[in-house]
Amino acid sequence: MRHIISILMENEPGALSRVVGLFSQRNFNIETLNVAPTEDPSLSRLTVTTVGDDRVIEQITKHLNKLIDVVKLVDLTEGNHIERELMLVKVKALGAARDEVKRTVDIFRAQVVDVTPSLYTVQITGDAAKLDAFLQAMAPVGILEVARTGVSGIARGDKVLSL
């Protein structure tokens, strides 16, 4: 099963490589990864999506917790949560397709953020399935480039991941 693990870790050089290295060293799987500093500049928040049965996920969280740079972590998929990914896509927008692309962008509540005579750059946020669906819809028109951030997430309600 797919899990989203969010990690608060020391914003130190080398911390990221320890997390990433752990996954390859222990034969765990990384589907997406995103990382940035938090409101407290001494901390980074890293979100990783991974796939594994309960035993594997238990080992992943235990080993992550063992890393000295990891301060706290949560498996967001254990409870209600919000997950989002941001994607920027360059699609061909020529002739009759130009209007069709714009309509699809509107249907997906995406935005065109840059325009040239021959293409649109579209920004879209949502969960991974929505982004996949948008790419599928755009495929016949012609996708030129895709940049996805990977999943970021946060628990619903009062639950807070902080120190």
Next chain:
Amino acid sequence: MELLSGADMIARFLQDEGVEYIYGYPGGAALHIYDALFRQDKVKHILVRHEQAATHAADGYARASGKPGCVLVTSGPGATNAVTGIATAYMDSIPMVVLCGQVMSHLIGDDAFQETDIVGVTRPIVKHSFSIRHPSEIPEVLKKAFYLAATGRPGPVVVDIPKDMTAPTERYEYVYPKKVKMRSYNPVTRGHTGQIKKAVDMMLKAKRPVFYTGGGVVLDKASEGLTDLVKQLGFPITTTLMGIGSYPQSDRQCLGWLGMHGSYESNMAMHHADLIIAIGARFDDRVTNNTSKFCPTAKIVHVDVDPSSISKTVRADVPIVGPASSVINEMISLVQGREVAHPEALTDWWQKIDDWRAEREGKLYEPSSPGEALKPQEVIEALCRVTRGEAYVTTDVGQHQMFAAQYYKFDKPNRLITSGGLGTMGFGFPAAMGIKQNFPDDDVVCVTGEGSFQMMMQELSTCKQYGVGVKIVNLNNASLGMVRQWQDLNYKSRHAHSYMESLPDFHMLIEAYGFTAITVTTLEELEPALERAFADKHELVFLDVKVDPFEHVYPMQVPLGAMRDMLLSKTERT
């Protein structure tokens, strides 16, 4: 306020931290530190002949003394040579701090002379690592390094020190940090009481219980408590290779050690148990054999200070995260005044165990007949008699390691010093060196083979320099015995590169360093030679013992089988 250079801070910190020995080898990037060490005399630096030996010596020192070992090497090849020793310490959870010189900060990343990203190279084999970014951080970083190495589940910590951080011209305030606090590191200090109660209830109700304890008990100095607990309950106990001696092997309740080459009764008891109480052991593949066939009827209580060790390979029914000593003490107080629920079942269980014991009694190996080559097992038994079972025994890796563990009887923890996890050939001799310096009045013997010894034999020179009187028992079968054994069993005796052509004349080799060597070929020569070797505690003596090259180590678990599936000799199996 005292102003010190980075190099002087390091030297001063080591003094303030109480470091007695630092094992190392100088080189460009470490020279400021070496100069600072030269200008003090509290911390003794031991100059090894290869950086791998520095890590093994510090490791041996740490295992025998319970204090973190300390290593100093230079950048690049100095640091990469230390890698095998760091990995050895990591696999066996040995506290160690390795200080590595590094090229100057402004050169990092430029492929400078003797530059290696040692923090990157060692990342998967350290508990943690640091890079010094400003000389003023040195005291705090070193304090953290020693704290991390020695607490929780211990392990090696690497500190990377660019040369400009130790420049004599730059001075900063030095204060020895007495305490250290890290928001992201809080090792557990005790187990969950509810879980411990649950475990004790299961223990008292068990009909076929067995304790299975490992290096965690030794590392947490919990042997006495463990012995009390096991005696109070009257249960059988088997230990891992790393746990040997944490319960006296001469006691009736001790079944020896378990796993691939463990005793018949240990493996049989594990397989048939209804409750396994694992403490400070990690269910590794050399113990469990095939995990899907592992102990089919047993419930498992697993105590470990490292949560990631629990349910890693074998699911625990009662997981307890906590240090061995405090959990054991809590168990003792819960057991006191209570009786086991099924004393008659326990009597039957012991009867079964005694039957297993009797089955193998006197059949473990066939002693040599007069005129035949010595059996390696005989050599270890004689060694045990001559040293009254009290020596520190280090080993390298292979058949001799297993024979030493099987036939020397250890009643104390920390006496068998062996690379159990990584299985590092070349470990034994430098480790013995590190131990002997810490315990100069004790017998320290390295049981080795001619293959392993040649991996680190340059350290004879170090022993000469510092007058280190270790004894070396070389079980010389002129072949890589364990490799050969596997080739006999799995490759129709095609001995691909498992024999050693062109062995040196060990006698002449040892004498070249000014030491005594004795060659032993017959049983009559054996004990007198051992007596002679151990006569003077401060003299290095090398015994080159020619042993039977055809001997195999048994029992040996059958690959992919259960605990009880064993070869018992070349012709028998369970």
